[in-house]
Amino acid sequence: MNILFLIGKYPSYGGTEKVTTVLANAFTQKGLRVHIASFEQPVPDLQSELHSNIRLHKLSYPAKSKSNINILRNIILQNEIDIIINQWCLPFYVTQLCNKARKGTKCKLLAVHHNSPDSNVRIEHVKIKMFQRSNSIKRFYLNSILSIVKYLTSRSIRYVYYHSDKYILLSSSFINIFKQLIGIKKTPKLAVISNPVTLLDLDFHYLSEQKNREIIYVGRIDYNQKKVYRIIELWKQIENNYHDWRLTIVGDGPQKKDIEDLIETFNLKRVQVTGFQNPLEYYKRASILLLTSEYEGFGLVIVEGMCFGVIPVVYGSYAAVYDIIDNGKNGFITNIPYSQEETVACLKSLIENENQRKEIALKAIEKSKEFSLKSIVDQWENLFTTL
Secondary structure, three states, X not given: OEEEEEEEEOOOOOHHHHHHHHHHHHHHHOOXXXXXXXXXXXXXXXXXXXXXXXXXXXXXXXXXXXHHHHHHHHHHXXXXXXXXXXXXXXXXXXXXXXXXXXXXXXXXXXXXXXXXOOOOHHHHHHHHHHHHOXXXXXXXXXXXXXXXXXXXXXXXXXXXXXXXXXXXXOOHHHHHHHHHHHOOOOOOOEEEOOOOOOOOOOOOOOOHHHOOOEEEEEOOOOOOOOOOHHHHHHHHHHHHHOOOOEXXXXXOOOOHHHHHHHHHHOOOOOEEEEEOOOOXXXXXXXXXXXXXXXXXXXXXXXXXXHHOOOEEEEEOOOOOHHHHOOEOOOEEEEOOOOOHHHHHHHHHHXXXXXXXXHHHHXXXXXXXXXXXXXXXXXXXXXXXXXX
């Protein structure tokens, strides 16, 4: 079987990009022939993470150009591609590109939605502007804009659903959200496959005494989605009470300088911003992972941390987190709306109780096995056979 991943930026940093690498390598090791096509290739050095048998192909902008249609069609025909996995299923015109390129072939198209269907950058951007405005006229105007953006999002998703052979969500908890958003009751094309754990260390064995008294955040540093400033504000509340604990921000992004300025403004001492790093060593040594995102698709870093006994404390802003964490058992989910006080209380409880940390960490490791690479690859193979 011949598989083609279609993705916006690749090779590049990011969760979707990392998942693409891991699945592509796993499929190749299973004997499938794998190709990856992308519109941008910003970090070519990351190609070294791919199996040598995987072929990369370059597209360009505008996405639906005649040139791209011809390039993609040639890839499909020359390599006898059986299945396209569209990792960039929104905006809808990427689906249009795929369908023009595969016209007249037996190639199947699978759309993968990497966020909750009702959340994306545009929607959250308008929400942020509404929150920042006190003028009732401006808020009314922005609310109208928000309604338009939500409507356009729902129409785009609906189009992709009807013009793909399968539409894949990352969590079963997204199914009802999906149906309500696009206004249909029966969804035979819908499938659910979670993201797999992308970091493994077969030599890792959990020992509580080898864990540092350290809280980590892993991911992109931005305002719109990740809201890393919340983590700095949380740390400000507890740093002076726990002198043997520290906070590490593992990541990079457009607001990295703003976060560093906020740390300086608060005069915080035991905080490090590392920039982009392989998080493996941080997972091995840290005790708690903190995530306060306004929305997520799956939150892969949660499962990665749980593999290494890092206890997640996560704002419950998206449905999939309830598939990952059994609240109070293998991690903590804080309530909507976001509450700094509730999150601080969770952190204090864990910091002050070493036995509790050990018990929850062991349960987190056990839970993470549900998202093992083998389990997820098996689900993909089962889906392929249905096509």
